[in-house]
Amino acid sequence: MKYRIALMAALALAMLPAWAQSKKAAAKPPAAKAAQAPAAEVKDAATLEFEKFRAEMEDSNPAELFEMKGEEQWKSKRGPKNVSLAESCDLGLGIGKIEGAYVRMPRYFADADAVMDAERRIVWCMVEKQGFKFDDIASKPFANANFTPDITNLVTYVAGHSRNMKLDVPLKDPKVREAYEIGKEIAAYRAGPYDFSCNTCHGSDGKRIRMQNLPNLSTPQGALKGVQGWPGYRMTGGVMLTHQWRMGDCFRQQRFPQPKYASDAVAYLLTYMIGNANGQVYKGPGIKR
Ligand code: HEC
Numbered sequence: 001m002k003y004r005i006a007l008m009a010a011l012a013l014a015m016l017p018a019w020a021q022s023k024k025a026a027a028k029p030p031a032a033k034a035a036q037a038p039a040a041e042v043k044d045a046a047t048l049e050f051e052k053f054r055a056e057m058e059d060s061n062p063a064e065l066f067e068m069k070g071e072e073q074w075k076s077k078r079g080p081k082n083v084s085l086a087e088s089c090d091l092g093l094g095i096g097k098i099e100g101a102y103v104r105m106p107r108y109f110a111d112a113d114a115v116m117d118a119e120r121r122i123v124w125c126m127v128e129k130q131g132f133k134f135d136d137i138a139s140k141p142f143a144n145a146n147f148t149p150d151i152t153n154l155v156t157y158v159a160g161h162s163r164n165m166k167l168d169v170p171l172k173d174p175k176v177r178e179a180y181e182i183g184k185e186i187a188a189y190r191a192g193p194y195d196f197s198c199n200t201c202h203g204s205d206g207k208r209i210r211m212q213n214l215p216n217l218s219t220p221q222g223a224l225k226g227v228q229g230w231p232g233y234r235m236t237g238g239v240m241l242t243h244q245w246r247m248g249d250c251f252r253q254q255r256f257p258q259p260k261y262a263s264d265a266v267a268y269l270l271t272y273m274i275g276n277a278n279g280q281v282y283k284g285p286g287i288k289r
Contacts, residue, residue, distance in 0.1 A: 061233070061285070061286065061287065062233040062240075062287070063156055063160070063231065063232065063233050063240065063284075063285035063286060063287070064160075064285075066148065066152065066153050066156040066157075066231075066233075066240045066285070067153075067156050067157045067160040067285065068157075069148075069153040069157075070153035070154045070155070070156050070157025070158070070160075071157050073085075073150050073153055073154055073157075074086055074098075074154055074157055074158075078130055079126065079129075079130030079131045079132045080130070080131035080132070081129065081130050081131035082130075083129055083130055085122070085125055085126070085129065085130070085154070088125065088129035088130070089121075089122065089125035089129055090109075090111075090125075091105065091118070091121055091122075091158065092104055092105060092107045092109065092121075098157075098158050098161045099161050099162075100161070100162055100165050101118070101158060101161065101162065102118050102158050102159045102161065102162035102282070103162040103165045103166060103167045103168055103282050104168050104169065104170065105117055105118045105121065105169070105274075106118075106120075106169060106176065106179065106267050106270050106271040106274065107169070107170050107173065107176060108170075108173050108175035108176050108179075109121065109124075111128075112124050112128075114264070114267070115175055115176055115178075115179040115264075115267050115268070115271060116267055117243065117244070117266070117267050117270040117271070117274075118155055118158055118159065118243075119151060119155045119242050119243065119244045119262060120244075120262040120266070120267055122151060122154050122155060122158065123137055123138075123151060123262045124262075126150075126151070134262075137149070137151060137261075138260075138261040138262065141244065141245075141261045141262075142239075142241060142242070142244075142245045142248075143239040143240050143241060143245075144237075144239060145237060145238065145239065148239070148240055151242075152231065152240050152241070152242055153240075155231050155242050156231045156240060156242075156285045159230075159231055159284060159285050160284055160285055162282055162284070163282070163283065163284030164281055164282070164283060164284070165281065165282055166278075166279060166280065166281055166282070167224075167227065167274060167277050167278050167279065167280055167281075167282050168278060168279075169271060169274050169275040169278055171275050171278065176271060176275075179267065179268045179271040179272075180268075180271045180272050180275045182268045183268035183269045183270070183271045183272025183273070183275075184272045186198070186265060186268060186269050186272075187199055187202070187203070187217065187218075187269060187272055187273075188203070191256065192254055192255040192256050193255050194254075194255060196254045196255065197254070198217065198250065198254065198269070199217075199218070200254075201214050201250075201253070201254075202214050202215060202216060202217045202218075202222070202226075203216060203217070203218055204216055205219070205222070213225075217272075217273050217276060218276065219276070220276060220277060220278075220279070220280060222276075223273050223274070223275075223276035223277035224277040224280045226246075226273050226277070227243075227273065227274055227277045227282060228282065228283060228286065229283075229285075229286030229287065229288050230242065230243045230246060230285070230286070230288070231243065231285050232285065232286050232287055232288035233285075233286070233287050233288065234287075234288045234289070235287065235288065235289050236289065241288070243270055244261065244262065244266055247259070247266045247269055247270065248261070248266070
C-alpha cells in the first residue's frame with residue numbers, strides 16, 4: 001500500500017506538465033523586472049500577486065463572466081439552422097427551461113435514447129437543433145489560455161441556474177440506474193500501465209497526492225466535493241473548465257486513453273458521482289485551485 005501511494009505521488013508529479021508550464025508562464029516577470037530582481041524576489045512578488053488575485057476573486061466569482069456570455073449564447077439564434085437553444089433545447093424540464101435543470105442531470109433523454117450529463121445534452125442540442133457539427137465542437141471542447149469554447153459558457157450559464165438547489169439525479173429511472181451501475185464499474189475498473197482505477201485514488205477516505213485531498217467519490221460527502229465548484233474557474237492557468245474536462249483529465253492521470261468527448265463513459269461516471277451526491281445542495285459554478 002505504501003509503495004502504491006509513493007508511486008502515485010511520483011506519477012502525479014511526472015504527469016502534470018500542463019500545470020508546470022502554466023505556472024512557469026504565470027510567474028514569468030516582465031523582462032525589465034527580471035533584470036533588476038533576483039529570482040527569489042520575483043517569485044515572492046508573483047506569490048503575493050496570486051494571493052491578492054485570489055482574495056479579489058472570493059468577492060467576485062469569475063465564473064459569472066462566463067455565465068453572462070453563456071446567457072447571450074443560449075438566447076441568440078445561432079448555427080446553420082439559425083435557432084436559439086432557448087427556443088429549441090429541452091434539458092429535461094421542457095424546452096428552454098433551465099431553472100434547476102443542472103442538478104437533475106445526468107438523466108435519460110428519449111429523443112437521443114441516451115443518458116446525458118448537462119454538457120453532453122447541450123452539445124446534442126447544438127448539433128440536432130442548431131445544426132453545428134459534432135466533430136467541430138469535439139475538436140476543441142475545453143478552454144485554454146487563449147480560448148473558451150461556447151459550450152463551456154453555455155454549461156456555466158445553465159449550471160448557474162441551479163445555484164443553491166439540491167442535487168437530484170433521477171436514479172429511480174431504470175435507464176439512469178443502469179448508467180449509475182456502469183459508472184460504478186468504470187470507477188472500479190483497473191487497467192493501464194500502473195493498474196489504476198479511479199478508486200485507487202478516489203475510492204477511500206483520507207488519500208492525498210502532494211497537498212491535495214482526493215475525495216472519496218463513493219461517499220455522499222466525497223462525491224459532493226467532486227461536484228461542488230464545477231464548472232469551475234481554475235486558478236492554475238486561469239481557465240474555465242467543466243466536469244467533462246475533469247473526467248478526461250483524470251483518465252489521463254490514470255494513464256488510460258482519454259474517453260471520447262461527450263461519450264457514454266463520461267456520462268456514466270458522472271451519473272455515478274453526481275448520483276452519490278444526491279440530496280445535497282449544489283452551490284453553483286465556482287473556483288478551483
Ligand atoms: C493517480 C491518481 C488519480 C486517479 C487514478 C484518478 N484521479 Fe481524479 N484526481 C486526482 C488528483 C490529483 C486530483 C486533484 C487535481 C487538482 O486539484 O487539480 C483529482 C481530482 C478529481 C476530481 C475533482 C475533485 C474536486 O475537488 O473537484 C474528480 C471529480 C475526479 N478526480 C474524478 C476521477 C475519476 C472519475 C477518475 C477515474 C476516471 C479519477 N479521478 C482518477 C488523482 C487521480
